[in-house]
Amino acid sequence: MASISESQVILITGCSTGLGRSLAEEALARGLRVIATARRLSAIEDLRDKGARILTLDVDDKPERLKSFSVEAIGAFGQVDILVNNAGWLLAGAIEENTPEEIQAQFNTNFFSVINVTTAFLPHFRSRKTGTIVNISSQGSYLALSGAGIYSASKAALECLTEVWSNELSPFNIRAVSVVLGAFRTSVATSNSKPPANTIEGYDIAHNFHRAFQARSGQELGDTAKAAKKLLDLVTLKTEKPLPARFALGEDAVYLTRKLLKRRLDELDEWDSYGMGTNVDGLRYEQADW
Numbered sequence: 645m646a647s648i649s650e651s652q653v654i655l656i657t658g659c660s661t662g663l664g665r666s667l668a669e670e671a672l673a674r675g676l677r678v679i680a681t682a683r684r685l686s687a688i689e690d691l692r693d694k695g696a697r698i699l700t701l702d703v704d705d706k707p708e709r710l711k712s713f714s715v716e717a718i719g720a721f722g723q724v725d726i727l728v729n730n731a732g733w734l735l736a737g738a739i740e741e742n743t744p745e746e747i748q749a750q751f752n753t754n755f756f757s758v759i760n761v762t763t764a765f766l767p768h769f770r771s772r773k774t775g776t777i778v779n780i781s782s783q784g785s786y787l788a789l790s791g792a793g794i795y796s797a798s799k800a801a802l803e804c805l806t807e808v809w810s811n812e813l814s815p816f817n818i819r820a821v822s823v824v825l826g827a828f829r830t831s832v833a834t835s836n837s838k839p840p841a842n843t844i845e846g847y848d849i850a851h852n853f854h855r856a857f858q859a860r861s862g863q864e865l866g867d868t869a870k871a872a873k874k875l876l877d878l879v880t881l882k883t884e885k886p887l888p889a890r891f892a893l894g895e896d897a898v899y900l901t902r903k904l905l906k907r908r909l910d911e912l913d914e915w916d917s918y919g920m921g922t923n924v925d926g927l928r929y930e931q932a933d934w
Contacts, residue, residue, distance in 0.1 A: 652880070653721045655679040657703055657761065658731030660687040662830030663780065666868035667728060668696055670876055677721050697721070703731045703757035707764070714764035726879060727765055728778040729758045736857070737840030738850035739793045746841065747794050754798035759805065770816045776879050776887075777813075777820040779806045783897040785824065786904045791853025807889040814886070821887045823875060824901055826894020828866030866894045 658664040659680040681701035735750040769775030785799040806822035892901045
């Protein structure tokens with residue numbers, strides 16, 4: 645086993661509660677060097693007592709400030725090996741009920757901040773020809789939840805972004821994986837969930853979703869401590885195989901992702917005759933090897 649001074653350095657955003665906290669605690673238990681972040685240091689003081697370096701981070705900060713943060717974070721141990729973009733929140737309500745400001749705020753945290761934080765660390769990863777980017781997504785990206793449509797869309801965008809990164813960063817030996825997270829016992833349904841500023845009568849499906857989502861809080865199937873173990877097993881696995889660009893974590897996420905992908909394939913087969921026959925005369929599509 646590597647000594648503490650030789651172990652990998654993992655930086656995790658959003659460590660106040662939930663999966664971020666469980667990841668920090670599990671990483672410390674494994675002997676990794678941990679940089680735990682939160683908007684308020686008081687929320688993660690106990691992680692410092694357990695051996696983590698703790699830093700203040702607002703992922704919604706401007707890119708210039710995030711670049712300064714990356715310098716500070718890298719300086720803590722001289723390197724960062726694994727970056728976990730975990731911070732996020734859920735905007736509830738029907739899409740029509742969400743204001744432009746709410747929608748922008750949702751994408752700022754769940755999508756644009758991931759670009760900005762990761763971009764701040766990419767020069768470090770590229771110079772060292774190594775690094776792992778872990779973006780925490782949600783099965784909502786596949787479920788397309790009525791009542792959390794903008795949240796689902798932000799996570800779907802995040803998964804596409806991650807898959808692009810997994811391809812274009814591979815020449816630098818940098819890996820990227822999007823974690824399609826199932827329902828776990830976190831604070832997402834309570835303190836990390838925001839109802840819309842306005843409600844519109846008749847959007848019963850959307851409103852019922854949010855009520856049920858909050859009612860189930862604390863009774864979800866998933867245990868974040870077990871999820872942290874599985875996720876760290878994956879990203880620290882010694883293998884020549886590339887990591888999956890999209891990784892379902894949680895029994896419900898594995899089951900529902902498989903079910904929904906099969907449904908999409910069935911739908912494609914059912915309607916493909918309407919999508920074919922559009923080529924310029926005399927030209928055929930040659931299958932590309934992506």
